[in-house]
Amino acid sequence: MATLVLATHSISPAARFKDAATVAFIALLLGIPMIGLTTVDQGGALRIATRWPTLFAFVAAAFAGRLVLRYAIDQFKARKLAHERSAAATAAADAVADSRRAGRPLLTWVGWAALGVALSLPVFFADNRYVVDTATTVLIYVMLGWGLNVVVGLAGLLDLGYVAFYAVGAYTYGILGTQFGWGFWQALPVAGAMAATFGIILGWPTLRLRGDYLAIVTLGFGEIIRVILVNWTELSGGPNGIASIPRPSFFGLELKPPGDDPTFASFFGLEYSPSQRIIFLYYLILALALITNVFVSRMRKLPIGRAWEAMREDEIACKAMGINARNVKLSAFAIGAMLGGFAGVFFAARMGFISPESFTFSESAIILAIVVLGGMGSQLGVVLASLVLVLLPELGRDFAEYRMLLFGAAMVLIMVWKPGGILAHREPTMRYVADGEKR
Amino acid sequence: MALALQQLINGLTLGAVYGLIAIGYTMVYGIIGMINFAHGDIYMVSAFIAVTVFTLLATFGISSVPLALLLVLIVAVLFTSVYGWTVERLAYRPLRGATRLAPLISAIGMSIFLQNMVQLTQGARVKPIPPVLVGGIDLLTVDGFTVRLAYTQILIVIVTVALMAGFTWLITRTSFGRQQRSCEQDRTMTALLGINVDRTISLTFMLGAALAAVAGVMVTVYYGVVDFFIGFVAGIKAFTAAVLGGIGSLPGAMLGGLLIGLIEAFWAAYLSAEYKDVATFSILILVLMFRPSGLLGRPEVEKV
Numbered sequence: 001m002a003t004l005v006l007a008t009h010s011i012s013p014a015a016r017f018k019d020a021a022t023v024a025f026i027a028l029l030l031g032i033p034m035i036g037l038t039t040v041d042q043g044g045a046l047r048i049a050t051r052w053p054t055l056f057a058f059v060a061a062a063f064a065g066r067l068v069l070r071y072a073i074d075q076f077k078a079r080k081l082a083h084e085r086s087a088a089a090t091a092a093a094d095a096v097a098d099s100r101r102a103g104r105p106l107l108t109w110v111g112w113a114a115l116g117v118a119l120s121l122p123v124f125f126a127d128n129r130y131v132v133d134t135a136t137t138v139l140i141y142v143m144l145g146w147g148l149n150v151v152v153g154l155a156g157l158l159d160l161g162y163v164a165f166y167a168v169g170a171y172t173y174g175i176l177g178t179q180f181g182w183g184f185w186q187a188l189p190v191a192g193a194m195a196a197t198f199g200i201i202l203g204w205p206t207l208r209l210r211g212d213y214l215a216i217v218t219l220g221f222g223e224i225i226r227v228i229l230v231n232w233t234e235l236s237g238g239p240n241g242i243a244s245i246p247r248p249s250f251f252g253l254e255l256k257p258p259g260d261d262p263t264f265a266s267f268f269g270l271e272y273s274p275s276q277r278i279i280f281l282y283y284l285i286l287a288l289a290l291i292t293n294v295f296v297s298r299m300r301k302l303p304i305g306r307a308w309e310a311m312r313e314d315e316i317a318c319k320a321m322g323i324n325a326r327n328v329k330l331s332a333f334a335i336g337a338m339l340g341g342f343a344g345v346f347f348a349a350r351m352g353f354i355s356p357e358s359f360t361f362s363e364s365a366i367i368l369a370i371v372v373l374g375g376m377g378s379q380l381g382v383v384l385a386s387l388v389l390v391l392l393p394e395l396g397r398d399f400a401e402y403r404m405l406l407f408g409a410a411m412v413l414i415m416v417w418k419p420g421g422i423l424a425h426r427e428p429t430m431r432y433v434a435d436g437e438k439r
Numbered sequence: 440m441a442l443a444l445q446q447l448i449n450g451l452t453l454g455a456v457y458g459l460i461a462i463g464y465t466m467v468y469g470i471i472g473m474i475n476f477a478h479g480d481i482y483m484v485s486a487f488i489a490v491t492v493f494t495l496l497a498t499f500g501i502s503s504v505p506l507a508l509l510l511v512l513i514v515a516v517l518f519t520s521v522y523g524w525t526v527e528r529l530a531y532r533p534l535r536g537a538t539r540l541a542p543l544i545s546a547i548g549m550s551i552f553l554q555n556m557v558q559l560t561q562g563a564r565v566k567p568i569p570p571v572l573v574g575g576i577d578l579l580t581v582d583g584f585t586v587r588l589a590y591t592q593i594l595i596v597i598v599t600v601a602l603m604a605g606f607t608w609l610i611t612r613t614s615f616g617r618q619q620r621s622c623e624q625d626r627t628m629t630a631l632l633g634i635n636v637d638r639t640i641s642l643t644f645m646l647g648a649a650l651a652a653v654a655g656v657m658v659t660v661y662y663g664v665v666d667f668f669i670g671f672v673a674g675i676k677a678f679t680a681a682v683l684g685g686i687g688s689l690p691g692a693m694l695g696g697l698l699i700g701l702i703e704a705f706w707a708a709y710l711s712a713e714y715k716d717v718a719t720f721s722i723l724i725l726v727l728m729f730r731p732s733g734l735l736g737r738p739e740v741e742k743v
Contacts, residue, residue: 029521033488034560037495046494046568158540205728213727215474215543216682219675220720231713361671365547372544405555411548412530419537 011074020066027062031055111380118286122279132278136350138390139285140343145370145382146292147339152368153377154300155332156312158215161202161222162367165195165337167229167359169344174242174354175235184248184349188342195341196334198225203333207326222364229356241355247277248284248349281350288346292339293379299335308332309377373414375421385421388414441581446704452592452661454700455599459654460677461684461692462606463647469623469687470643471535476546477526479674480553481648485519485655486665487561493568493659504572508594508660515652523648524641526553532637550670557667565666572660595657602653603693609646610689619643623687676703679723685736694734 036055039046118135125131144166151159172191176182182190202221206214229236236242247254250264264276299305307328310318319325348354370389374381392410393403460482467475492511501507530545575589610616618639621629630636658673659665680699684691699719706718726734 026521026525029518030525033491033518034484034556037491038561039491039494039566040562041564041566046490046566048491048494048498152540158543205724208731209727213682213686213731216678217720217724217727220679220723223675224717224720227714227717361675362551365551369544369547372540376538376540401559402555405552405559408548408550408552408555412545412552415541415545415548416530416533419534419541 016067016070019070020063023066024059024063028055028059031058107380114380114383115290122282126275126279129275129278132275132282134390134394136278136282136285138386139282139289140347140350141367141370141386141390142383143285143289143292143343143346144340144367145374145386146289146296146379147336147343148367148371149336149377149379149382150296150299150308150339151332151336152371154305154312155308155329155336157329157332159218159333159336160215160361160364160368161218161220161225162336162340163359163361163364164202164222164225165198165340166344166347166363166367167225167356168195168198168337169341170348170354170359171229171236171242171344172341173345173348174245177246177348178242178244181246183246184345188345191345192338192341195344196338199333199335199337200330202337203330207329219361219364222359222361226356226359226361229359236356239356241353241357242348243353245348245352245354247352248281250280285346285350288342292342296339297379304328304331369411373411373421378421381421441579441584441586442708443705444578445584445586446708447701448586448588448592450701450704451697452595452700453704454680454697455595456654456658456661456696457673457677457680457699458693458696459599459602459650459657460673461680461696462689463651464678464681465684465686465689465692466619466643466647468681470619470640471531471542473531473539473542474546474678475526475531475644475647476543476674477530477549477553478647478651479670479672479677480550480557481519481522481526481670482651482655482673482677483665483667483670484522484553484557485515485648485652486659486669487557487566487667488515488518488652489656489659490566490568490665493571497569507571508656512653512656515656516649519652519655520645520648522553523644523651527641527644532640550674554667554670561667563667565664567664568659570663591657591661595661598653598657602650606646606650607689615639615642676719679719682733683723683726685733688733688735688737691733691735 032055035051035058038049038051040049041047118139121135122132144162147165148159148162151157151162169191172194173182173184173187176187176190177184202218206217209217230239232238254264264270264280270276300309307318307323308331310321310323311325311328315325318328347358351358366389370382370385373388374383374385388410389407393407460478463478463481464475467473467478489511492514493507496507496510501510526549530549531542534542534545572590572594575587575592578586578588580586610619618629618634619642621632621634622636622639622643626636629639654673658669676699677696680695681692682695683698684693684695702719702722703715707715710718
């Protein structure tokens with residue numbers, strides 16, 4: 001590795017230009033069929049249209065970009081090499097250990113600071129509906145991320161159909177709320193139990209499967225649920241979905257304009273304003289997410305949580321130690337699904353309208369991306385990744401048509417830059433500490 | 440009976456296309472052990488290239504069908520394999536040796552990127568092309584129902600069989616095939632023996648993309664319409680086919696593709712067209728429950 005870096009350090013300008021020219025040539029090949037040529041509909045028949053200037057700009061950008069990138073990478077590698085040489089290997093190892101020890105309290109502080117920001121956000125942005133709404137969306141994804149984290153991050157079971165449980169939760173509340181007149185708080189535990197049941201239904205046949213087989217089966221399961229929701233019109237309303245789902249109440253007090261029943265505003269002697277409901281929903285999902293967080297953190301310290309992490313690391317060793325693999329996996333599926341179901345109930349209550357459109361595979365992909373980008377198993381990483389993935393498209397609203405393009409590119413770039421996730425965390429929650437050793 | 444025969448023909452045609460795409464999944468999985476989620480979108484890109492080239496040929500007034508088909512196939516295969524190479528180089532090669540999930544996420548990102556790129560550059564609307572190959576052979580008529588074997592269906596089956604034969608030869612008889620198989624078994628050892636592993640993996644991606652390109656051209660000729668979303672569904676079906684046949688096994692991918700095509704055609708004809716995807720996935724789950732390594736896959740031996 002070292003010799004390779006030295007060799008690249010002394011690259012001649014000619015070689016750099018040749019390298020960039022190669023990249024530009026590939027960009028040309030990629031660009032011709034997509035950017036250079038296109039077909040436009042003209043009077044029912046397709047006709048060729050050309051965009052050579054755009055193609056030329058694209059190729060030139062690839063050439064210049066490659067030159068700059070290559071130079072930056074070489075500089076970075078050379079500096080890193082020099083840095084490594086100056087520091088002795090043992091000292092470096094100590095430094096890593098030190099930073100790791102110092103890093104944990106820092107992260108804890110970041111976590112508390114994030115909590116403080118989350119709690120005080122509506123106070124500062126009470127008038128700004130957009131900010132509170134976006135923050136609510138972020139928190140839904142945080143909660144979904146924490147739920148999926150149990151399955152993927154802790155138990156190591158790759159689930160590509162997590163959105164199915166989200167949908168089960170949302171539809172359970174949608175049906176109970178509109179057809180049986182149930183309230184949010186009554187439906188919440190039922191929907192959670194329903195989603196957990198579906199988690200076990202999915203988990204049971206897939207117990208023997210590993211890795212990617214499990215991934216495709218969970219993906220198929222997610223699609224099955226979606227297709228059923230689209231086609232079983234009597235139950236789910238089909239593609240039209242379910243509308244006018246009841247809103248959650250604050251201990252029986254509705255958040256709506258003053259009427260006959262006591263409302264939230266009249267009970268507390270406040271003047272009614274629509275933003276009260278927005279802020280109430282925000283605090284509701286914040287509370288649900290925090291309960292999820294505390295619940296999962298406590299689970300991790302229980303024997304079952306340690307068994308999840310052990311199962312992720314080595315299934316055979318776990319079985320040899322007498323851990324019941326079936327129960328461990330099923331409990332991870334059930335608990336992850338239950339948390340997804342809770343998030344689904346909240347989603348249905350917030351939107352007041354659900355349809356199969358909201359539960360497509362891309363939603364599963366985004367939730368999985370949050371868990372993996374955050375660094376599997378890291379609770380705080382999920383928060384950071386949700387912020388990135390929700391705010392990125394929001395910030396890109398000005399150039400709306402490019403936002404999903406940038407979203408995809410960002411997913412690739414973050415992974416290439418930090419393959420372990422933003423906060424890589426694969427250490428066991430519990431650690432054996434021998435007597436007399438300092439913790 | 441006549442309907443069954445017709446569905447058999449349709450199912451085999453569809454299955455041949457799935458099989459071609461599935462080979463790309465199964466080869467990539469065999470060699471670097473990852474699901475190339477962007478593979479379905481590579482296939483979609485090739486379908487768009489095919490539409491562009493067909494239109495271009497019509498503009499130049501090339502009306503000979505075999506010549507047009509041949510030109511479209513060559514151009515689509517060339518450009519699409521460049522896409523396959525680039526995807527591997529940008530999104531997967533930097534992640535070699537990372538955790539198993541990292542390349543999966545970058546693959547999903549790549550898939551989103553490709554879909555939106557095509558949507559932006561080629562437009563979001565469905566693109567129809569005039570029929571390239573019309574007509575067919577009427578096989579038999581029972582009670583006014585005519586079983587028809589379209590020329591496009593014959594073309595798809597012939598091309599698939601020829602490609603499979605060529606491909607089997609490439610993998611089992613040539614030195615590239617040996618390198619590819621040895622990379623599948625042990626990449627470190629292969630590198631120690633002086634084989635350029637990165638180049639072999641790149642070539643594998645290009646070959647997979649080339650097969651997807653053929654599938655893309657065939658589907659464009661068969662259905663006559665493409666849009667930027669076709670990659671997702673076809674990709675999932677083809678991956679299901681690869682898993683069903685036993686991932687890592689080339690005949691398995693083809694067999695899985697044919698089975699998925701047949702299941703879909705018969706289910707849609709006799710039971711319900713809406714639930715045909717449910718049928719596909721349910722059968723996949725059943726097969727995996729009783730034969731977790733697929734139909735033709737080797738059972739994986741777990742070592743401690």
